[in-house]
Amino acid sequence: xxxxxxxxxxxxxxxxxxxxxxxxxxxxxxxxxxxxxxxxxxxxxxxxxxxxxxxxxxxxxxxxxxxxxxxxxxxxxxxxxxxxxxxxxxxxxxxxxxxxxxxxxxxxxxxxxxxxxxxxxxxxxxxxxxxxxxxxxxxxxxxxxxxxxxxxxxxxxxxxxxxxxxxxxxxxxxxxxxxxxxxxxxxxxxxxxxxxxxxxxxxxxxxxxxxxxxxxxxxxxxxxxxxxxxxxxxxxxxxxxxxxxxxxxxxxxxxxxxxxxxxxxxxxxxxxxxxxxxxxxxxxxxxxxxxxxxxxxxxxxxxxxxxxxxxxxxxxxxxxxxxxxxxxxxxxx
Numbered sequence: 001x002x003x004x005x006x007x008x009x010x011x012x013x014x015x016x017x018x019x020x021x022x023x024x025x026x027x028x029x030x031x032x033x034x035x036x037x038x039x040x041x042x043x044x045x046x047x048x049x050x051x052x053x054x055x056x057x058x059x060x061x062x063x064x065x066x067x068x069x070x071x072x073x074x075x076x077x078x079x080x081x082x083x084x085x086x087x088x089x090x091x092x093x094x095x096x097x098x099x100x101x102x103x104x105x106x107x108x109x110x111x112x113x114x115x116x117x118x119x120x121x122x123x124x125x126x127x128x129x130x131x132x133x134x135x136x137x138x139x140x141x142x143x144x145x146x147x148x149x150x151x152x153x154x155x156x157x158x159x160x161x162x163x164x165x166x167x168x169x170x171x172x173x174x175x176x177x178x179x180x181x182x183x184x185x186x187x188x189x190x191x192x193x194x195x196x197x198x199x200x201x202x203x204x205x206x207x208x209x210x211x212x213x214x215x216x217x218x219x220x221x222x223x224x225x226x227x228x229x230x231x232x233x234x235x236x237x238x239x240x241x242x243x244x245x246x247x248x249x250x251x252x253x254x255x256x257x258x259x260x261x262x263x264x265x266x267x268x269x270x271x272x273x274x275x276x277x278x279x280x281x282x283x284x285x286x287x288x289x290x291x292x293x294x295x296x297x298x299x300x301x302x303x304x305x306x307x308x309x310x311x312x313x314x315x316x317x318x319x320x321x322x323x324x325x326x327x328x329x330x331x332x333x
Contacts, residue, residue: 059247068301069101072111074287079109087114103285105131112150129158135172140182159192165201165333200329203236217247225319225326238280250284277307
C-alpha cells in the first residue's frame with residue numbers, strides 16, 4: 001500500500017478509490033448495488049434468451065448463481081496479450097447468452113484489463129471475482145488496488161486467495177501480518193463482499209483452511225479424472241465444505257480440453273455433467289478459446305440434468321486409464 005493510502009482512514013480510502021474508478025471508467029457502484037447484487041437483476045439491460053441455465057444458491061451467501069461462469073485463464077484470448085478484440089467478443093457474447101459470473105486474477109495476463117473494457121456497463125447484474133497470489137497483508141492490498149483499477153470497479157463480489165498449496169502458505173496467510181487481514185479490511189470497507197481460497201494441488205490444505213477460517217466460498221479443481229488420484233479433491237473437500245455451508249465453485253472441469261484430446265471423455269456434456277453432479281458443487285467456471293466454444297458450453301449448461309450414480313460411474317471408468325495426464329494441474333504450486 002502506498003504512503004498516501006496508509007495515511008487515509010478506511011472511509012477516506014474507500015471514497016478515494018471510488019472516485020478514481022469513476023474518473024477512469026465512468027462508474028461508481030453504490031452501497032445499494034453492493035448489498036443487492038446477486039449476480040443478476042430483474043432490471044438488467046439485456047434479458048438472457050429462452051432456455052436459461054439453472055441456478056443454485058452459493059452456500060450460505062444468499063447469492064444464486066448460474067451453473068456456468070466464464071473463466072479468465074487458460075490458453076484463451078482473455079489471458080493473452082494483443083488479443084483484445086477476440087477477448088472482448090467472447091465477453092460480450094457471454095453477457096448476451098446470460099453469463100453472470102466472471103472469474104479472473106491479477107496474474108492472468110491482460111484478463112482484468114479486457115474485462116474492464118466490457119463489464120462496467122453491466123456491473124449491477126454480474127458476479128465479479130478476482131484473486132491475489134500475495135500471502136501477506138500489504139502485498140494483497142497492493143493487488144486489490146491494482147485489480148480494482150484494471151477492472152474499473154469499486155468493489156468485487158468475490159476476492160480469492162489464489163492457489164493455496166501448502167500448510168506453510170496457509171500459516172502465513174492466517175498470521176498476524178497475513179493476507180487474511182487485507183481480506184477482512186476490504187470486506188469492512190465494502191470493497192469486497194465475499195472471501196475465498198482456491199486450490200488445485202493438495203485437497204488436505206484446502207480442507208484444513210476451511211477448518212481454520214470461515215471462508216464464504218472455495219474455488220477448487222473437480223473433474224472426472226481427479227477421482228482416481230490417491231488424494232481426490234471431491235471426497236476430501238466437499239464433505240467439509242458442505243458441513244460449513246461454504247459455496248463451492250469448480251474449475252479444471254475439462255482439464256484444459258485434455259479430457260477430450262485424450263479420448264477419455266466424449267465431450268463437454270460428460271465433463272460438465274460429471275462435475276455439476278457432484279454433491280455440493282454449486283457452479284463451475286470454464287474458459288473459452290472462441291465464441292463458438294463459449295456458445296457450445298452454454299448450450300451444454302442449459303441442457304444439464306444431474307447424472308445418476310451409474311452414469312457417474314461410467315464416466316469415471318472412461319478416465320481410469322488416462323487420469324494421470326489429465327490432472328497435470330496437481331503439479332502447480
